[in-house]
Amino acid sequence: SQASSLAQLVSQMQKNADTVEKDILVAEEMLAVDNENEKKQLPFQHQEQLKIKLGEAEDLLKDLFLDVDKAKKLKHPQAKEIESDVIHLHERWLKDCSIYRDIYEQINDVVLMPRINWEPVFSQKQKDVNREDFGTTMTDLEKQIAAHNIMHQELEAYSSQLCVSSAGSKDKYLTLKKQYNNLLENSKWRRHYLTSLYEYMQGCNKQLLFMEEEQAKIKKQDWSDQMMDPPDVRRQYEQRVEVKEIVNEIYQVDPNTEVEIVRIRKEIQESKKQQADREKLITDVNTDLNILRSEKPKVELKE
Structure with a gap:
């Protein structure tokens, strides 16, 4: 009879709905586990099981939608409520399928990336x-900085192309992703070292320029006996020019620059020594003059 058929249909629908809900709950737990595995770059544990569970749920959902139509035709009083429950189960299943694709496939749904042999590139x-x-x-360093900036931009562009599709498989993708991250990090450090060295050499050039200017001032200074205000000149050039040497294994200062620094240092030291000698001579002469002035003139009387 119609009532018996309807009762049997509802019983089967309830059984299938319970199975679908159970499969969805298990799938959600497995997805959560492998989602954490992906974040920690660990191997997946439940991909094959999830494929089976979601596939079984899909088949049962198809049967449920067909059974809902039958229940409507048999004028079941709660047909709309049953249909609403089935639609809700279907939405949950669709959500789990979407998460599944995000975790295990990570492929652009619009354009599939061609497979790329990333290993030799990296x-x-x-x-x-x-x-x-x-x-x-400085010229060589500027060229190196420009060349490395171009290469670093290329590496950054690889990020959008490196995916499961271009790698060939999920396992290869995880391995390549780790290799890519290490490469990108090394490139960042290389750029940092180049920039630091450039700034250091700029500082050296500024110090050289300053020392050359000081050298020119010393050479132009009047060091003769007609010097105006010797004590003030002495105070002015008593300030030492200190060249701070930054020791770092990656820095290689131009040998010609080091020779130039040593040469200028020696010239400044020699100029200071000559200045000190002149000041000592002037002091000695002034002392002798003062002694002579303080002595009473000797008068010899001739008979």
């Missing part, structure tokens, strides 16, 4: 970063 870029030396002149 290996070559890593060699380029590691083997580069540091320029010993």
Whole structure:
């Protein structure tokens, strides 16, 4: 009879709905576990089980929607409520499927990336970063900074292309992602070292310029006996020019620059020594003059 068929249909629908809900709950727990595994870059544990669970739920949901139509035709008094419950289960299933794709596939739904052989690309870029030396002149250093900035921009552009689709598999993607992150970090440090060295050499050039200006002033100074206010000149040049040497294994100062610094230091020291000798001579002469002035003139009387 119709009542018996309806009762049997409702019983089957209830059984299928319970199974779908159970599968969805289990799937959500598994998805949560593998979502954490992805964040920690650990292997997935439940991908195959989830594929089975979500597949079974999909088949049962199809049957449930067909059974809902039958219940409507048989004029079940709660057909709308049953349909609403099935739709709710379907929405939960769709949400889990979306999470599944985000975790395990990570493929652009619109454009699939072509497979790329990333290993030799990353290996070559890593060699380029590691083997580069540091320029010993400002011109060389500026060229290196410009070249490395271009390479670093290329590395950053790889981020949008590196995915499961271009890697070939999820496992390869995780391995390549770790290699890429290390490469990008090394490139950032390389850029930092180049910038630091450039700033350091700029400081050295400023110090050299200052010392050359001081040298020019010393050479122009009147060191003769006609010098005006010797004590003031002495105080002016008693200030020492200190060149701070920053010791860092990655910094290589141009040998010509070091020679120039030593030469200017020696000239300044020699100029100061000559100044001190002249001041001592002037002091001695003044002392002798004062002694002579203080003595009474000797008068010899001739008979």
